[in-house]
Amino acid sequence: MDLGIGGKWAIVCAASKGLGKGSAVALAREGVNLVLNARGVEALEATAAEIRGAYPVQVHTLAGDVSEAPVRARLVAACPAPDILVNNAGGPPRGDFREFNPEDWQKAVNANMITPIELIKAVLDGMLARRFGRIVNITSASVKHPIPELCLSNGARAGLTGFVAGLSRQVARHNVIINNLLPGPFNTDRLRAGIRFNARAAGRSEAEQVEQMQARNPAGRFGSVEEFGAVCAFLCSQHVGFMTGQQVLLDGGAYPGTT
Numbered sequence: 478m479d480l481g482i483g484g485k486w487a488i489v490c491a492a493s494k495g496l497g498k499g500s501a502v503a504l505a506r507e508g509v510n511l512v513l514n515a516r517g518v519e520a521l522e523a524t525a526a527e528i529r530g531a532y533p534v535q536v537h538t539l540a541g542d543v544s545e546a547p548v549r550a551r552l553v554a555a556c557p558a559p560d561i562l563v564n565n566a567g568g569p570p571r572g573d574f575r576e577f578n579p580e581d582w583q584k585a586v587n588a589n590m591i592t593p594i595e596l597i598k599a600v601l602d603g604m605l606a607r608r609f610g611r612i613v614n615i616t617s618a619s620v621k622h623p624i625p626e627l628c629l630s631n632g633a634r635a636g637l638t639g640f641v642a643g644l645s646r647q648v649a650r651h652n653v654i655i656n657n658l659l660p661g662p663f664n665t666d667r668l669r670a671g672i673r674f675n676a677r678a679a680g681r682s683e684a685e686q687v688e689q690m691q692a693r694n695p696a697g698r699f700g701s702v703e704e705f706g707a708v709c710a711f712l713c714s715q716h717v718g719f720m721t722g723q724q725v726l727l728d729g730g731a732y733p734g735t736t
């Protein structure tokens with residue numbers, strides 16, 4: 478299927494590894510030019526070089542912490558008229574809520590709620606004027622079924638979800654489409670850190686933890702970043718003009734509800 482977005486420009490945040498990288502690669506395969514962000518320069522430049530080597534698209538990089546306002550300003554300056562915005566940032570730390578203080582909560586809310594909202598604010602009016610925009614927020618399956626040790630994520634992402642539910646309906650008539658993409662377990666560094674945390678807590682080996690997690694997922698495995706990227710690219714395509722404000726869950730069927 479031709480996604481109809483060749484030649485467009487995308488900002489992809491937190492994109493040197495994992496789900497952000499998978500999304501960037503999938504967009505490049507569709508001919509989308511990219512401005513990629515992450516904090517670590519080395520991995521960011523390696524990812525940019527890999528994409529440039531594989532696809533005939535322009536790839537620029539902007540290193541820095543996307544949860545900081547000056548970095549966001551430089552990111553938008555590097556791509557002043559984006560057609561696509563993929564919001565992403567590292568997830569907050571795991572732990573019991575009693576361990577976290579207001580500063581921890583402020584960091585989580587800043588990275589996983591305020592940062593995407595501020596980036597949407599920076600690009601939205603241009604998208605409205607150009608009558609094309611696709612915004613995908615990478616959130617988490619925890620939005621549908623909160624995960625006990627991820628209380629910071631459960632709380633912060635709920636705020637973003639509520640905001641997007643309202644805004645997406647205000648802008649859809651101008652062909653600006655905003656959806657949230659909710660990963661379940663995908664094989665990334667972040668998941669591997671979770672495996673180590675849960676194995677330690679349960680007193681089992683990491684291999685046993687992996688086996689148990691995969692066995693209880695209806696798909697019997699973890700997702701791949703390629704699968705994630707393909708769905709992200711579709712949500713950035715011409716074809717989703719009538720699909721907005723959705724929580725698109727990619728979890729192998731782990732969430733058992735009908736809605």
Ligand code: NAP
Pocket residue numbers: 490491492493494495496497514515516517518520541542543544565566567568569588615616617618619659660661662663664665666667668
């Ligand atoms: P990952 O493999 O650890 O990759 C994270 C990427 O984001 C890296 O490129 C990292 O590069 C970049 N990054 C992290 N914090 C950043 C920041 N403040 N500013 C700019 N770039 C930043 O993680 P992932 O698995 O792809 O997860 C992406 C998001 O999905 C996270 O919010 C995570 O909580 C959520 N999620 C993941 C899963 C899963 O199974 N993988 C499930 C549910 C939700 P630098 O470190 O160099 O900045």
